[in-house]
Amino acid sequence: MSNAREDTDERTDRERTDRDTRNSLIKTEVQTDATVNEGPAPTAVAAHNLNVYYGDEQAINDVSMEIPEKRVTALIGPSGCGKSTFLRCINRMNDMIDVCRVEGDVTFGGKNVYDDDVDPVALRRKIGMVFQKPNPFPKSIRDNVAYGLEIQGYSGDIDARVEEALKGAALWEEVNDQLDSSGLDLSGGQQQRLCIARAIAPDPEVILMDEPTSALDPVAASKIEDLIDDLAEEYTVIIVTHNMQQAARISDRTAVFLTGGQLVEYDNTTKIFEDPEHDRVEDYITGKFG
Amino acid sequence: MPRKTYQRRLEALREAVLEMSALVCDRYELAIEAAIDGDETLGRRVVDGDDDVNERYLRIEDECVALHALQQPVASDLRLVTASFKIITDLERVGDLATNLAAYGSDDGLHPAMEFRGLAESAGDMLADAMAAYETGDVDACYHIAARDEDLDERCRRASQAVLRHLVETDRARDHSSEALAEGLDAVSNGLLAVRDVERVGDHAVNVAARTLYMIENDDELLY
Numbered sequence A: 001m002s003n004a005r006e007d008t009d010e011r012t013d014r015e016r017t018d019r020d021t022r023n024s025l026i027k028t029e030v031q032t033d034a035t036v037n038e039g040p041a042p043t044a045v046a047a048h049n050l051n052v053y054y055g056d057e058q059a060i061n062d063v064s065m066e067i068p069e070k071r072v073t074a075l076i077g078p079s080g081c082g083k084s085t086f087l088r089c090i091n092r093m094n095d096m097i098d099v100c101r102v103e104g105d106v107t108f109g110g111k112n113v114y115d116d117d118v119d120p121v122a123l124r125r126k127i128g129m130v131f132q133k134p135n136p137f138p139k140s141i142r143d144n145v146a147y148g149l150e151i152q153g154y155s156g157d158i159d160a161r162v163e164e165a166l167k168g169a170a171l172w173e174e175v176n177d178q179l180d181s182s183g184l185d186l187s188g189g190q191q192q193r194l195c196i197a198r199a200i201a202p203d204p205e206v207i208l209m210d211e212p213t214s215a216l217d218p219v220a221a222s223k224i225e226d227l228i229d230d231l232a233e234e235y236t237v238i239i240v241t242h243n244m245q246q247a248a249r250i251s252d253r254t255a256v257f258l259t260g261g262q263l264v265e266y267d268n269t270t271k272i273f274e275d276p277e278h279d280r281v282e283d284y285i286t287g288k289f290g
Numbered sequence B: 001m002p003r004k005t006y007q008r009r010l011e012a013l014r015e016a017v018l019e020m021s022a023l024v025c026d027r028y029e030l031a032i033e034a035a036i037d038g039d040e041t042l043g044r045r046v047v048d049g050d051d052d053v054n055e056r057y058l059r060i061e062d063e064c065v066a067l068h069a070l071q072q073p074v075a076s077d078l079r080l081v082t083a084s085f086k087i088i089t090d091l092e093r094v095g096d097l098a099t100n101l102a103a104y105g106s107d108d109g110l111h112p113a114m115e116f117r118g119l120a121e122s123a124g125d126m127l128a129d130a131m132a133a134y135e136t137g138d139v140d141a142c143y144h145i146a147a148r149d150e151d152l153d154e155r156c157r158r159a160s161q162a163v164l165r166h167l168v169e170t171d172r173a174r175d176h177s178s179e180a181l182a183e184g185l186d187a188v189s190n191g192l193l194a195v196r197d198v199e200r201v202g203d204h205a206v207n208v209a210a211r212t213l214y215m216i217e218n219d220d221e222l223l224y
Helices: A017-024 A083-090 A120-126 A141-151 A158-168 A188-200 A218-231 A244-250 A269-274 A279-285 B004-037 B040-071 B075-104 B116-136 B139-173 B178-217
Strands: A031-035 A040-054 A057-068 A072-076 A100-108 A127-130 A206-210 A236-240 A253-258 A262-268
Touching: A040 A083, A040 A236, A057 A083, A057 A236, A057 A253, A057 A262, A072 A083, A072 A244, A083 A100, A083 A206, A083 A236, A083 A253, A120 A127, A127 A188, A141 A158, A141 A188, A158 A188, A188 A206, A188 A218, A218 A236, A218 A244, A244 A269, A253 A269, A253 A279, A262 A269, A262 A279, A269 A279, A269 B075, A279 B075, B004 B040, B004 B075, B004 B116, B040 B075, B075 B116, B075 B178, B116 B139, B116 B178, B139 B178
Parallel strands: A072 A236, A072 A253, A127 A206, A206 A236
Antiparallel strands: A031 A040, A040 A057, A040 A100, A253 A262
């Protein structure tokens, strides 16, 4: 018999097959369940029973999670939930806060970044960071990008690395004829891409982004989002965002932090935004809470 | 609760879909009566009333698009909007099928051998139950409706055979004038079309149940 169900639309294609090729090139170190539909990815960064305190106040509460390599992982949650604190633990930016105390492990390449023999400066070369507000140095575009290379005593062709980094940040076409102009003369969106170029110039493995588009207009923000997608071809991207639609658009995995610094749910982004396991997460992402 | 306006719009969407389904079920019941009795006046009411169904369909469709564009629903909200968007298509088509049925009754009504009332009411009950599941979030009812469709299909097959048997039997008995032949063919044709439309109402009820199951549990098991 004829069946009217044949008239219904095809199911939503949840696959992101464009990343298959990239995934096939990844060398396997630690297999996790961090699958993004196309199979497992090795772990880039992991937290084990992480607790963070600011004085007597606990900001992160016993968080354990594995962040897959060369994927975009979004950290979302209401203000004060600890997501930015977690991000800053990964490259020890919290070391700069006197009252901050960290317990537990954060491993990068299998090494606890809080071990005594880890050099935080060297760590930050491998784990770069982009902040909410574009913060270029009051220097030329070239010098902004070259800064990290010069600090680390890079002996190669700095101009070539500057060009490579600006291309990687999708800024080269717009600034290649004004490399000696001040980075501060660029638009907000260009300044943020300049900061991304600065972050990738030392050839990091991980890029941390703390609300990188919140200060930008929608067009500039969309360029950054496109760039993040491209960056995930080469780097592990971990992004804090208050914009849940942005998290849904650009990330492979999403971690939901709620009050008290608790990681309540961490799963594939599609799962989080279509059918979260926890009612508190459902309430948060649908706007009923937070 | 934050996003009060948004939450009100979601609730209004759910209510609008239920109101549309109540209207469609009402028209379908009238169409059954029109078909069985050959009541042209009643049939005309059903056909004329289809504009109302179509207008509701378009209004709800617009609201679903607006909710997606302006509110970016996620999780259970997303599934409510998506399921509703699909369900109204099924309801609109049941409305169309009701107008078909109403038109079949324009002569002497459908042949009693088909036992059409029981058949058509079973399909209507499936649709009403599917919409009740949508209203209350009843997972078990969704599966039950899908199971009932197999029984409906079998009964439709037997009803079609009854119509054809009627054709053969009356053909033996009747005179073979062209006028009598045309009259017989009309009756058979209307009977077969009516059975087919009822069977499709059952399929739409299953679609509603499948979308409802997806809405409740993010489970697409019944979709195909």
